[in-house]
Amino acid sequence: MSALRRAPELLVPALLVLGTALFALQVSSYLQAYFLDTLVKVAIVVALYVFIGNSGVLSFGHVSFVALGAWTAGVLTVPADQKSAIMPGLAHFLLHTNVGNLASLALAAAVGAVAAFVVGLPLMRLSGLAAGIATFAVLEITNNVLTYDQSIGPGENAFSSVPQTTGIWQAAVGALICIAVAFLYRTSRYGRMLRATREDPAAAAAVGISIYRQRLLAFAISGGLAGLAGGIYVHLLPLTAAGLHLDLTFITLAMLVVGGSGSLLGAVVGALALNGLYSFFSAATNGVDLLGWNLTVPQGTAELVLGTLMALVLIARPGGLSGGRELSLPRRRVRLEA
Amino acid sequence: MSAAPPALVLEELSVRYGAVDAVRGLSLEVDRGEIVGLIGPNGAGKSSTLHAIMGAAPVVGGDVRQDGRSLVGVRSEQVARNGIALVPEGRRIFGELTVEENLRLGLAARRTRVSGVAFDHAYELFPILHEFRRRQAGALSGGQQQQLAIARALAAEPDVLLLDEPSLGLAPKIVDVVFEALGRIRESGLAVLLVEQRAQRTVAFADRSYVLANGELRLTLAPQDAGDTDRLVAAYLS
């Protein structure tokens, strides 16, 4: 019964993603690039949602796991004969290890999850402002290491020569996997326990819920999803460490905040809508045809639009970051089962 | 011409936090030169009443008037500047500031410009503060901190003094010092509203005491009722 009643929580976001994918098949390959990018963003934002939405704790660090996933999938799939040319400093065992597309994605997710777990071991004791700053520090450290350590990747250079296996279906399936995992986690008893700690930490602790363990679990899962998204991303276009830093963190957080961090649907809609807007204004730097009227905007407009929207939403609805309602069929009000 | 309105009047005051009614329809008056006690069990709404007067708790009904002017909707800082001083529960002194700096903070609410700051009055009331004026307030004992909290409130030269459980956690000897000081404060013409847990002592000491339970006024007692334990117990348990 409960699963049936909750079905819309899963189906509506999933259908939105499928619809986007089907629509993307109808458009020119130039436009398709934007849809692909949007599907990857959906995956990243859903990963963010799994942690922030359920725990109510802020994280600036998730793009680290996206970057680690991208590095993992990238370094393991660059054709062996090109590796030493692109990444001259690469460690010996990476130079001689190559895997296929799917295995690289699975490993990207695994690396993301393990990294998040390890980082979370100390960090999940923090909340509020301290959590925000500490996860920001994680982002800075990851970026710093990936930028300069040439034994694990291309350093400051772009990740070129990674097989571009991410087409519409790979991107859509990736986003759907993230949505499904997020839904399963949310409806599991662990997800319910974590949300109980968000609503009332003292009461949750009093009934024996370990806030630390539940947060750690959510952090590891969302890290895994972020890693998967990173893997898919690096198979889409040649990423750089600089491109997986503050801008992406900001953009994905903005999508989550504007969509409403408290619900899966909000995360998906936020990602679809804002990335649509973002893509539009990014494309418009080269000029777009809008109903016969040519629009050209300067570079930076897309970020400006997103930032303004995010600030407005935060001012108008500050609770949006930590609260939220999930979409479901009408039901009796039930107690927390935790 | 009628006489001037009392210094502080609560009229059918109601306070609500979310779904919880903290105070329901409370009416009372405090006039200059009198001490009015407000007693009752834990959770009766005593502190909520004081916070409502200070503009720091949500008033959902009724009125609070100082010298006939309503204070409902006025911000805390302005209530303080209007001449109502609160000695908060738990004293809330600034432990990292010196004793004298704590007293200087009390001046924030003074309506007249202070020239050549002097805390003679405070030091006369509580000589120990003069001795320790350069010390960090956090290093004082609980009783000394309570004296500092009262002195800080008086530094604002208020017309109305609100005290939230000033004897809480103090040794009996120190309680005597506090009550003795309150007596002298009354003589200086202030209107004092004293929230206390020590029911009998408060009833005997105050000019008039109100018993609050479950947010409602249960009983009004005069000093001579202090020995009447039965009525008090009945009011507490009702």
Next chain:
Amino acid sequence: MTLAFLNLSWPVFANGLEFGGIYALMAVGIGLVFGVLRLVNFAYGQLIMAGGFALAYGSQWNFPNWASILFCFGVVLGLSLVMDRLVFRPLRTHSPAVMLVATFAVAFVLQNIAQLSFGTFGKSAGALAFLNSPWDLGGVEVKKIAVIAVVTAAVCLVALQLLLTRTSLGLHMRAASMDFRTAQLLGVRANRVIAGAVIISAVFAAIAAVMLSVEQLQVTSTFGLSDTIFVLAGVVLGGLNRPIPATLGGFSIGFATGILGGALPSSQSQYLPSILFAAVIVVLLVRPNGLFTRGGGAVQRV
């Protein structure tokens, strides 16, 4: 002549002092606002950037230097007050985490406004470049800007310390950063205290902008950004809501940056940010109030 025991040359040491001074001012600017508002201002770097652009325009319009600097102060101050009014004030009662995200958004908006207005290459602010030339101090040649930065920072910090300890506004600001609610109950005016912190913080941002523009003549939309991220780390290391520890934190980071930037080959200093932020994490885990802070008094902040 060298500081043999540190294996440093005088110019490198002076460079450390220069950045130490600038970062200390920025750290205090961030710390003051945090103290009264519990707000970590990610957008502080964009205030400095705005100051940088003001200086660049001053150069372009051939303002005399004093007028450029005054213009820079005006722009930074105005932007600060607008930011406080439009963003911080509506969010004042919300959690520090929400405010942190909001300042993150503001930072991006401002940065992209700059990007839109001035393009990727920004503008040149060359008017103060002459301060890079050295002064001869008793046989030792030291860049003028290094001396100016150290002296200015010292004067500003002493003046701030006097303000905080000797004036009633300062006392009110200190009280508000310890226990805002009780301070208000005592009649301390919230808006006045917050305005005081925002204005002082903006003045320090403007000073930092002037001094940074000497080193970094080309002002772009990321002017001051990496400096601010370092300083944020330093402020957390020092202790967010206390001016003196925040100063020490900021100074240490600046000094280290200045020295390592000049003394070591880049292969050794490239991981400096990692070490710095790892330290930030350790500090947050071990002592949420920061490294240089003494143990709390008897009355705890709530």
